[in-house]
Amino acid sequence: MYRRYSVVSSLGEGGPRRPSRNWIVAGVLSLAFGAQTAAVQADDRDIALKLLGKHVFFDTSLSSSGEMGCVTCHTPETGGTGGDSNVNLTQVAITGADPATVGRRKPPSNTYASFVEPFLPCDLGGPNNPPGVEQYCGGNFWDGRALGRPNIEGFPGAAPHIGEEVFHDIENPVVLGYAKYIGATTDQAINPIPNTVEQNMPRDQVCLTVQSSDYAWLYELAWDTPLNCSNVIAYNGERHLDITFKRLMMSVGAYQHSKDINSFTSKRDLAIRAELACIDSDFRDYWNPSVCTDVQTLQASNPDKEYGKFPLVLFTDQENLGHDLFYNVDLPFSPRESRDDIPAAQCAFCHSDNPDTDDGSELLQTYMDQAYHNIGTPPNPEVPLNGGILDGGMSETTAIHRPGFFRTPTIRNIDKRPNRQFVKAYTHNGFFKSMKSIVHFYNTSQVKDRCEDVLPAETVLTEAVALANDCWPRADVPATQSPPFLVGALGMTDAQEDAIVAYLQTLTDLHSADEPELLKPQPSASASMFMDMRLYETICDLAEAEEEPVIPFRFPRGRSSCMSIDDAARRLDEDEWVSEE
Numbered sequence: 001m002y003r004r005y006s007v008v009s010s011l012g013e014g015g016p017r018r019p020s021r022n023w024i025v026a027g028v029l030s031l032a033f034g035a036q037t038a039a040v041q042a043d044d045r046d047i048a049l050k051l052l053g054k055h056v057f058f059d060t061s062l063s064s065s066g067e068m069g070c071v072t073c074h075t076p077e078t079g080g081t082g083g084d085s086n087v088n089l090t091q092v093a094i095t096g097a098d099p100a101t102v103g104r105r106k107p108p109s110n111t112y113a114s115f116v117e118p119f120l121p122c123d124l125g126g127p128n129n130p131p132g133v134e135q136y137c138g139g140n141f142w143d144g145r146a147l148g149r150p151n152i153e154g155f156p157g158a159a160p161h162i163g164e165e166v167f168h169d170i171e172n173p174v175v176l177g178y179a180k181y182i183g184a185t186t187d188q189a190i191n192p193i194p195n196t197v198e199q200n201m202p203r204d205q206v207c208l209t210v211q212s213s214d215y216a217w218l219y220e221l222a223w224d225t226p227l228n229c230s231n232v233i234a235y236n237g238e239r240h241l242d243i244t245f246k247r248l249m250m251s252v253g254a255y256q257h258s259k260d261i262n263s264f265t266s267k268r269d270l271a272i273r274a275e276l277a278c279i280d281s282d283f284r285d286y287w288n289p290s291v292c293t294d295v296q297t298l299q300a301s302n303p304d305k306e307y308g309k310f311p312l313v314l315f316t317d318q319e320n321l322g323h324d325l326f327y328n329v330d331l332p333f334s335p336r337e338s339r340d341d342i343p344a345a346q347c348a349f350c351h352s353d354n355p356d357t358d359d360g361s362e363l364l365q366t367y368m369d370q371a372y373h374n375i376g377t378p379p380n381p382e383v384p385l386n387g388g389i390l391d392g393g394m395s396e397t398t399a400i401h402r403p404g405f406f407r408t409p410t411i412r413n414i415d416k417r418p419n420r421q422f423v424k425a426y427t428h429n430g431f432f433k434s435m436k437s438i439v440h441f442y443n444t445s446q447v448k449d450r451c452e453d454v455l456p457a458e459t460v461l462t463e464a465v466a467l468a469n470d471c472w473p474r475a476d477v478p479a480t481q482s483p484p485f486l487v488g489a490l491g492m493t494d495a496q497e498d499a500i501v502a503y504l505q506t507l508t509d510l511h512s513a514d515e516p517e518l519l520k521p522q523p524s525a526s527a528s529m530f531m532d533m534r535l536y537e538t539i540c541d542l543a544e545a546e547e548e549p550v551i552p553f554r555f556p557r558g559r560s561s562c563m564s565i566d567d568a569a570r571r572l573d574e575d576e577w578v579s580e581e
């Protein structure tokens, strides 16, 4: 159905492409900044673009309080969702930079969100999607309103779109190539900073704040044009500052396409690559002779076992069982083969790129069909704006009548947390506070008593109350929820629920994006040099050295020279993660 990245990119090669990050040891100060190829130039600008986006993403000064950035609600250590355990446990929605405001939904992970296609009609079939009703897939946000394409009739709630206007007055072909970042995740980025319930900073101030920041030089390198915050109309009714703002947000969108956000470094990814390394030199960085021996041993008793396919030898039996349950999809219209010795947990019917064919060993699996479903999530009375009020999901922002439908989120990084005590919240309203609880819900939500039927009318129906009373509250929108054989009556044992949890825990990326040096209160020595440099040097860019985008660099003893952005990125400790897709 979907194939997002057409190439298996550099993942297959594994590991960092670039040399060591340690610039002092490597003695890179003595490098000659010589001729580079056109390909390197394109790479260089692209790195500048993503580095710029990364700084905007982490910059908490881009808010009315001076304390809120994208990173506040999409914290790398929690897998790209809310960074405050207590908020996740209670109100779920994160109070805005203006403390009188709060949203109403849980931040979905921003990891792997850039794999989501533009919001478009799609053909799914199946019990969630009755015939004759137009079906849609894609788009960012729980309801898809960041369409990733120009608005179409019937979508009153669509978010603004970032399109070709960002290329106004730009001729550099490398910069024009950023058109590949037009899409849902770039559209999404335009919303949070000016949003009064989020960062609450108007566009002109965003522009001026970036202009006076220590990382402003990245803008000119990335866009090959000066950063312009003027009020003068530039193009098609938009002011220069609007175009600049959109370019900044496209940079954030580009950053979210990088490996720094989508690293594919979970136990599951590494376990698959370690087996593939036994038979494919592309994966040699993951080669581990004992894994190859173990696969051969397993093959002796299980002739169906293939390298890189389940069961994985680096997984525990419980994790492998969890995988089998997750991928056990037993539906009359599905061509998948189902194991009949264990229940069908049906998860892969929705949490899979290609639900009909995937077996879970795909290198770039994102665990989402990009379609909209109503799993019957109960209302969460603790969400301030929501307390009992219906969240209409996709039907609120589009004219399509699908109340209670939300886009299937990725479940990569679902268990990523800074420590075991840290609480995360699950689903759009964060009703569920543990993985065991949401899996138990999938297993039993349409079997157990309705809490409304067994508890006094005034009871506040939180997850804790439901678990204590062995009941589930009525779905927010009962009329459209998935049928019980798909969600809610799966017939799993307690141990099988635990196995699914164990499998979900293998999807935690080992890599987490780090705060950029230039934003730290005490930046490293090399970062400080960049900050000083900004004060007295202009970019020794294209006039002098037309071959490559370069920045001035003042050597410790006062000699000045230029260096490529690739080298600069390395000195800022930002090499392979930000540059690779």
Ligand code: HEC
Binding pocket: 057, 068, 069, 070, 071, 072, 073, 074, 094, 095, 096, 103, 104, 105, 106, 107, 108, 109, 110, 113, 139, 140, 141, 142, 143, 185, 188, 189, 192, 193, 197, 198, 199, 252, 409
């Ligand atoms: C105050 C908290 C907050 C801040 C700040 C914030 N977000 Fe979000 N983010 C959310 C919430 C809540 C949602 C879901 C909103 C909805 O669906 O209506 C969301 C949705 C998203 C999504 C969609 C993911 C998906 O699967 O569709 C992405 C990507 C994202 N945010 C990135 C960003 C970026 C980039 C920034 C900074 C420019 C940012 N966010 C700032 C709370 C926040």
Ligand code: HEC
Binding pocket: 108, 109, 128, 326, 345, 346, 347, 348, 349, 350, 351, 372, 373, 374, 375, 377, 406, 407, 408, 409, 410, 411, 414, 425, 426, 427, 428, 429, 438, 439, 442, 443, 482, 486, 487, 500
């Ligand atoms: C019918 C499609 C469908 C099936 C089947 C399904 N899911 Fe989901 N899943 C969704 C949707 C849609 C959401 C978001 C629901 C919401 O926000 O109300 C979701 C949310 C989740 C979340 C929370 C994600 C987050 O970021 O908060 C987890 C975890 C999850 N599912 C795991 C599973 C597991 C495990 C199974 C199998 C037992 C499963 N799902 C089966 C569609 C499905």
